[in-house]
Amino acid sequence: MIHDGDTALVIDNAGKEHLVIVGAGRKFETHHGFILYDAMIGREWGSIIYSSLGHPYLVVPPSTADLIRHIKRSSQVIFPKDSAYILMRLNIKPGMRVLESGCGSGGLTLALAQAVMPTGMVYSQEIREDFLALTRRNMQRVDLDSYVTFILGDATQGFKVNEPVDAVFIDLPAPQTCLAQARAILKNGGFFGSLVPTTNQVQDILRAMDAMGQEGFGLVEVEEILLRGYKPVADRLRPRDRMVAHTGYLIFARAVIKPAPLSSRSTLLSENAAEATKNDSDAMEQADEQDHTTEHDF
Amino acid sequence: MIHDGDTALVIDNAGKEHLVIVGAGRKFETHHGFILYDAMIGREWGSIIYSSLGHPYLVVPPSTADLIRHIKRSSQVIFPKDSAYILMRLNIKPGMRVLESGCGSGGLTLALAQAVMPTGMVYSQEIREDFLALTRRNMQRVDLDSYVTFILGDATQGFKVNEPVDAVFIDLPAPQTCLAQARAILKNGGFFGSLVPTTNQVQDILRAMDAMGQEGFGLVEVEEILLRGYKPVADRLRPRDRMVAHTGYLIFARAVIKPAPLSSRSTLLSENAAEATKNDSDAMEQADEQDHTTEHDF
Amino acid sequence: MIHDGDTALVIDNAGKEHLVIVGAGRKFETHHGFILYDAMIGREWGSIIYSSLGHPYLVVPPSTADLIRHIKRSSQVIFPKDSAYILMRLNIKPGMRVLESGCGSGGLTLALAQAVMPTGMVYSQEIREDFLALTRRNMQRVDLDSYVTFILGDATQGFKVNEPVDAVFIDLPAPQTCLAQARAILKNGGFFGSLVPTTNQVQDILRAMDAMGQEGFGLVEVEEILLRGYKPVADRLRPRDRMVAHTGYLIFARAVIKPAPLSSRSTLLSENAAEATKNDSDAMEQADEQDHTTEHDF
């Protein structure tokens, strides 16, 4: 049942969403008349409520993804398709310690905090005070700020965390400048992730990972997640006409300890190094025989 | 540090993975010699350990996704790209109550249990005793069975749950046969999800949802998640040659209460009904103007 | 060199295109001033010409695809990514005879005529006089009308062609209603193609093909072509943010003669029949082992 003080997602017939706090005695102004919150209170969630001008509005409790979509933002928010996959790939679960840097507007922070509670902690380091303040306010608004430690600081100078973390996520323009810093606070075997929009940045990160010493990264994977929506019409089922074609490239890796480089074995550890020795036609003709298995190179 | 009794993921240079339990005094047989577990114990996670024949093996702690990939299976397991997105779309988080049916081999069960712990509960209903038994064993193996209630039963006869649940996921060949049953145990405003491999099944589900009475589903969305992998090579960055092109269509909806059908307003509530009246060329030419927003029809 | 009377594509800095006929003594009005055609005449193709207000305009000769994009249209035009693939799959080349129905605004007609000239012929049958007239005008405008025979007629009543054709393309809302008619005018072994926007229409066509007698279709394939564009920026190379996610499903087949149905062999000839006997989990678990080869079922 809808109660006074609840956070509600109100959606009109055209799909336009409004995130509101139900307030007895107040009213919600729409483009097509208003709705008295008192008309919502006591009704079942999932009900359709009509505005003063007779337009239908569906009222549902917001999901975490809905909240993220509606947080106040000062920058690009990571898309739900990506943040869902990031949480899975970084093995985020109740009790985990995870560092993210930067925090943006707190979209991923919110998803992380929701997933590590009640016993875990999100460390959120950010160089810009305004972004950090906005993220803090956004977390307070959804009562998740007690699961986040807000840290003002430059990632290239290191991460101000007093305990090793299970996972690190870097959402910065030049992740290659703070890979060693990320590795330093990661538990051995821990999970690394990053998201960058361009192929050039992916190349920079891969090159920097290759150049790291014994304490480095392995099992490196570069991936994209694409979401294709369909028109949900039984007799005319077909994909939507347009889709988001690109949000970013995802890079994932594990914190590993490589053997001493004097061994010739070290050349075995890098797909990059191995591949670099192949000539073009080889690389083209070679089938991806191991595509069916999880293909790893460390 | 790696301890006796730990579960470890051991990965060879070709990406082949083995999920093992570290056992003092025993050894792990590989295709290229053996490794004494005693040689692992006391080493750092993320270390590379050489077999008796000198082959390198990386040892890392498994993620939940790693565990799912390695559970004993009797049927198709939902892919990580899909299960990650399902968890997000169903708003799974610590403390939630969620029903899944069927349970398959427990792949999604494991992900759900991991996400709702320590205060939530997964109800897993399955018509086949052998599948249910396998899922129970798989959950016991990873110490998550206390977060799962195992239910033997036919979904078309209703779900044997004594409390309303926050979310329902249907992984059955004919989800349209148990939509009303799913709706009956869902909280109003709750989250519904399903995965089916064919377009015909999607059509069947949409048609059945259209035919439901006042207690039905709204905000219906049909989606696909595609994962594209890249060769992680800085100087030759490019997509892998082949990819998984299809695992299934995802259907998501919210449990809603529709207004009484005497009102002409009810026609507003279905994109299906609305779209059905358009002629072909209209449907083709009409741009997806609302594609940029979350487009909903309820 | 640009001559009086040439057809030219004039493109502004924002990518906006104008298809013009260069006319001595006249001028081309832009949003940012005008350009005298006399200033174009005698200049090299590929030159940049400035408008009276100093805006740069690139002038190039239009390709066939450019012409199609700019023909006067009364209906949806088949996208270049699709028409290019259709021409290849229907084996269109100089000298071929091909029937299309309907003609729409003549977009595909233009591409077909350009490809079969100087010795081939496009038969374009259409039930609507206005569409046929528009297509004729569009072909006249680009001097290709002598390679097209314009036929007014209902496809379900048969195709009014006096010779067997090498290929047939059906661009109608219900292709299943004229499959036998298409087969009747196709040479044995000839090429069939169709494009429909919905999965339901694909199912209808496949079902109708299955129901045909000995003179039917084989080697049936259903495909989609997706085009992903990139921002052409060397230091920030990445996909464009959005893309066209769906234009239509393409169905291709060859005109075959099936053996008499008394033989049990006939069951071998249909992937549809074969697949229908599998149960769900089989279909899911079975890997596409033959994906690497051209997988055919007839």
Place this chain on the structure above:
Amino acid sequence: MIHDGDTALVIDNAGKEHLVIVGAGRKFETHHGFILYDAMIGREWGSIIYSSLGHPYLVVPPSTADLIRHIKRSSQVIFPKDSAYILMRLNIKPGMRVLESGCGSGGLTLALAQAVMPTGMVYSQEIREDFLALTRRNMQRVDLDSYVTFILGDATQGFKVNEPVDAVFIDLPAPQTCLAQARAILKNGGFFGSLVPTTNQVQDILRAMDAMGQEGFGLVEVEEILLRGYKPVADRLRPRDRMVAHTGYLIFARAVIKPAPLSSRSTLLSENAAEATKNDSDAMEQADEQDHTTEHDF
């Protein structure tokens, strides 16, 4: 009807294809018995013919794409999905002059020759004698060698063509090393295309194009073509399980004449230069507003 001496595509029930020349008195050996060619002669194309062991074989005339798939190859062949799109983007049609370099095994050569005949010409320049010889033999085999001029030569030393060409296609590992050479033989306004497997190569080409002088390239586009196949089963319509995820990046451009660089206008001509000045968040947040139109930058 099938005649002695015809080229035929013979396809078994599993989709395995054989390209054969029908020869009276000889026989075709299959994995499941043999077929006498005399049993094919006089039968209709599209017929199913049974082997001595009773296995059905479909016999159809090969398309150009079928021929390309079966030419003798010494290197990677451009995929049909790509070559179809390349022909369209390069505006290949009867009568055109087009240069390609290198020729590989002649797959694209065959498609080009088929499309420009009977009045056009394909210039095929290749540095390796063995590749050129193989391409010549492959063209002779399909009677298209009279539409191809075979040129032995290093692309970086220039293209040995005595007339300006309408289009150039570069299929070499380092296209950036012969861009000026390609521009030199292209008609002003002409069509340029290239295919490379890696993002690094795309960046190299874009960078080299940016560095060219007044006679350069404009309307640069980078694109990928993806082909998704479906199982053609009416009651279980769904995508195939796996697909080819990457063949190459396609780069297209037009030969343009840029204004003298003293003008500040020149900065308008490059999306590359313009974009480079944007900061990261801008680039991320900016919607692709012009995605709906053909977005060009010259």
